Amino acid sequence: MTVFCLVELESGAVADASLRALTLARGLGPVAAVAFAPPADLPVAELAAYGVSDVYAVAADGYAPRAWAWAIANLVPGWPDAFPEGPAGRRPAVLAAGTDRGNEVLAHLGAIIGLPMAANCVAAAPAPGGGLELVRQRWAGLLLEDAVLDAPVALLTAATDAVAAVPADAPGPVMVHAVKSELSPADLMMRAEEAPAAAGGASLATARVVVGGGRGVGSADGFAPLEELASLLGGVVGVSRVVTSEGWRPHTQQVGQTGTKITPDLYLACGISGAIQHIAGCAGAKHIVAINTDASAPMMARADYAVIGDLHQVLPALIEALRAR
Amino acid sequence: MEILVCVKRVPTVGGAITLTADGQAVDTRMSGFTISPHEECAVEEAVRLVERHGGSVTVVTLGPVAAEEQLRFCLSLGASTAVLVETDGSELSPFVTAAALASVASAGGHDLVLLGNEASDTGDYQVGIRMSYFLSQPVVTGIKALDFAAETSMLTARREYRGVSETFRLPLPAVVTVKEGINLPRYPSLPGRLRAKRAVIERIPVLSTIDRPELLTSPEFRVKGLRVPAAGKRSAVVLGSGVAAVPELVRVLGELGVLP
Numbered sequence: 401m402t403v404f405c406l407v408e409l410e411s412g413a414v415a416d417a418s419l420r421a422l423t424l425a426r427g428l429g430p431v432a433a434v435a436f437a438p439p440a441d442l443p444v445a446e447l448a449a450y451g452v453s454d455v456y457a458v459a460a461d462g463y464a465p466r467a468w469a470w471a472i473a474n475l476v477p478g479w480p481d482a483f484p485e486g487p488a489g490r491r492p493a494v495l496a497a498g499t500d501r502g503n504e505v506l507a508h509l510g511a512i513i514g515l516p517m518a519a520n521c522v523a524a525a526p527a528p529g530g531g532l533e534l535v536r537q538r539w540a541g542l543l544l545e546d547a548v549l550d551a552p553v554a555l556l557t558a559a560t561d562a563v564a565a566v567p568a569d570a571p572g573p574v575m576v577h578a579v580k581s582e583l584s585p586a587d588l589m590m591r592a593e594e595a596p597a598a599a600g601g602a603s604l605a606t607a608r609v610v611v612g613g614g615r616g617v618g619s620a621d622g623f624a625p626l627e628e629l630a631s632l633l634g635g636v637v638g639v640s641r642v643v644t645s646e647g648w649r650p651h652t653q654q655v656g657q658t659g660t661k662i663t664p665d666l667y668l669a670c671g672i673s674g675a676i677q678h679i680a681g682c683a684g685a686k687h688i689v690a691i692n693t694d695a696s697a698p699m700m701a702r703a704d705y706a707v708i709g710d711l712h713q714v715l716p717a718l719i720e721a722l723r724a725r
Numbered sequence: 726m727e728i729l730v731c732v733k734r735v736p737t738v739g740g741a742i743t744l745t746a747d748g749q750a751v752d753t754r755m756s757g758f759t760i761s762p763h764e765e766c767a768v769e770e771a772v773r774l775v776e777r778h779g780g781s782v783t784v785v786t787l788g789p790v791a792a793e794e795q796l797r798f799c800l801s802l803g804a805s806t807a808v809l810v811e812t813d814g815s816e817l818s819p820f821v822t823a824a825a826l827a828s829v830a831s832a833g834g835h836d837l838v839l840l841g842n843e844a845s846d847t848g849d850y851q852v853g854i855r856m857s858y859f860l861s862q863p864v865v866t867g868i869k870a871l872d873f874a875a876e877t878s879m880l881t882a883r884r885e886y887r888g889v890s891e892t893f894r895l896p897l898p899a900v901v902t903v904k905e906g907i908n909l910p911r912y913p914s915l916p917g918r919l920r921a922k923r924a925v926i927e928r929i930p931v932l933s934t935i936d937r938p939e940l941l942t943s944p945e946f947r948v949k950g951l952r953v954p955a956a957g958k959r960s961a962v963v964l965g966s967g968v969a970a971v972p973e974l975v976r977v978l979g980e981l982g983v984l985p
């Protein structure tokens with residue numbers, strides 16, 4: 401039975417978090433992607449590479465979570481009359497990335513069709529006794545929950561930092577279906593007016609390089625070398641909660657359980673101790689390099705490489721060395 | 726403006742999370758309990774809205790009697806009344822939680838329901854949204870800035886997503902979930918704490934808030950157990966101390982492929 405997967409697009413490509421969701425979806429059955437964009441804007445080759453066989457291109461005027469959920473509900477076989485019956489793993493499923501949008505749209509969908517929604521799954525497979533065996537993140541990934549979801553339609557999101565994005569072995573052809581959607585007044589009430597954010601630039605969640613600063617940075621002014629290094633490496637600055645509660649940096653830059661989850665190739669953590677709530681946000685980094693005066697800081701046990709020292713000395717020297725190259 | 730804020734009692738998590746022997750829950754013998762930072766911000770936001778526009782803040786939780794501790798904390802921050810929807814402390818589904826909280830909200834006729842974006846323990850990301858469907862009210866989530874215009878009775882709610890600022894405008898009554906960063910919550914004042922200590926907390930049995938008791942257990946979603954993920958423990962290769970380590974650091978950054 402078809403596995404529908406909400407796909408988010410970013411600069412014309414499939415967002416990294418959605419590639420991860422497509423990978424998880426593929427393990428459950430043939431995948432139909434649902435994208436809220438005109439057919440001409442779809443990265444069809446990329447979708448094919450991830451094993452998608454059908455794409456529903458829903459006409460949408462901006463992000464409207466309730467309207468998006470209704471559009472997906474209308475694609476679910478049988479709904480609202482009667483869900484198709486079927487053995488384990490043969491029932492339809494709807495997946496999305498465990499992003500703010502993915503979790504929001506699937507929660508709306510769960511409320512609309514009256515079924516449970518499992519957020520931030522790291523694994524999903526047909527259960528021997530029926531339904532799906534799931535592994536879900538709790539405490540932002542500090543704990544895992546083993547669960548069984550046995551509903552007529554499985555609704556789940558894929559954790560953005562724990563499922564790897566892997567292209568399909570044998571990509572096939574893709575059929576594109578254009579879908580119209582109508583916005584009700586209630587949907588319109590929940591439609592986002594979009595504008596470039598004040599900070600602008602690359603986003604923390606998707607940056608390839610994040611230069612992190614914690615209490616060790618010492619002040620708002622102390623961030624100048626971190627900013628400089630980030631721009632040299634084509635990355636962005638991320639911070640610990642101490643930094644945002646001191647008011648040195650805006651909360652939009654916070655990495656962690658109550659901030660943003662990051663998945664860069666490199667996280668350069670400067671003056672950050674590595675509290676578990678911070679780790680919850682950076683555990684998805686491919687490589688971590690720590691700069692800390694304390695060789696026994698917990699961050700050291702999470703890092704691949706470490707420099708023991710004062711970031712106020714190491715960073716300017718590093719910037720100088722990079723400029724000299 | 727009458728505001729209802731929904732909060733949840735969760736374990737305080739320090740250096741590491743440990744589980745009970747049966748792997749069904751977080752071991753709280755050595756830790757205390759708290760509410761999530763998102764919810765603390767929700768209480769603060771409610772108190773600020775009422776300070777500006779009048780009205781009152783009610784705080785509600787679904788949980789065991791011990792959760793009165795968290796309600797009193799919210800009272801000390803400026804909420805004026807508190808309601809405990811009493812359970813035996815076992816975990817209830819997001820559906821039941823939303824149904825119970827929505828029944829309190831509709832009985833109270835609140836203009837605005839505020840929640841945290843997600844509970845810090847179960848991280849289900851849906852209670853606020855499900856509540857809005859029970860209440861037939863609009864909902865927006867993950868909000869980082871909230872304004873109310875009394876003249877038009879409209880809320881303006883903002884958040885950021887991937888470098889884009891999203892603005893929602895909605896009429897009251899509405900449900901809004903907020904994230905840490907929307908404000909810096911105040912600390913409890915001394916008079917606040919004294920008032921909170923004396924306050925009488927209304928108790929409602931959970932069964933009186935939902936019409937079908939069989940809903941308390943969900944046959945469609947069953948938790949088997951919890952586990953601590955295999956730690957991504959790496960033991961860091963120390964590149965050296967201070968500025969002397971910089972050449973090695975540059976070499977490693979080159980190896981990792983992040984140098985321009």
Ligand SMILES: Cc1cc2nc3c(=O)[nH]c(=O)nc-3n(C[C@H](O)[C@H](O)[C@H](O)COP(=O)(O)OP(=O)(O)OC[C@H]3O[C@@H](n4cnc5c(N)ncnc54)[C@H](O)[C@@H]3O)c2cc1C
Binds near residue numbers: 641658709
């Ligand atoms: C429910 C909850 C949610 C939370 N959510 C988050 C979250 O989302 N994100 C988050 O980050 N935190 C979060 N926290 C807070 C977290 O527990 C820590 O308090 C916080 O991460 C610590 O920040 P820090 O590492 O900057 O500061 P500290 O723990 O004080 O560490 C500072 C580090 O800097 C080093 N240092 C000092 N000076 C220098 C120098 N000159 N050069 C190099 N190194 C130096 C020190 O050795 C130390 O290791 C949360 C806490 C709770 C209870």
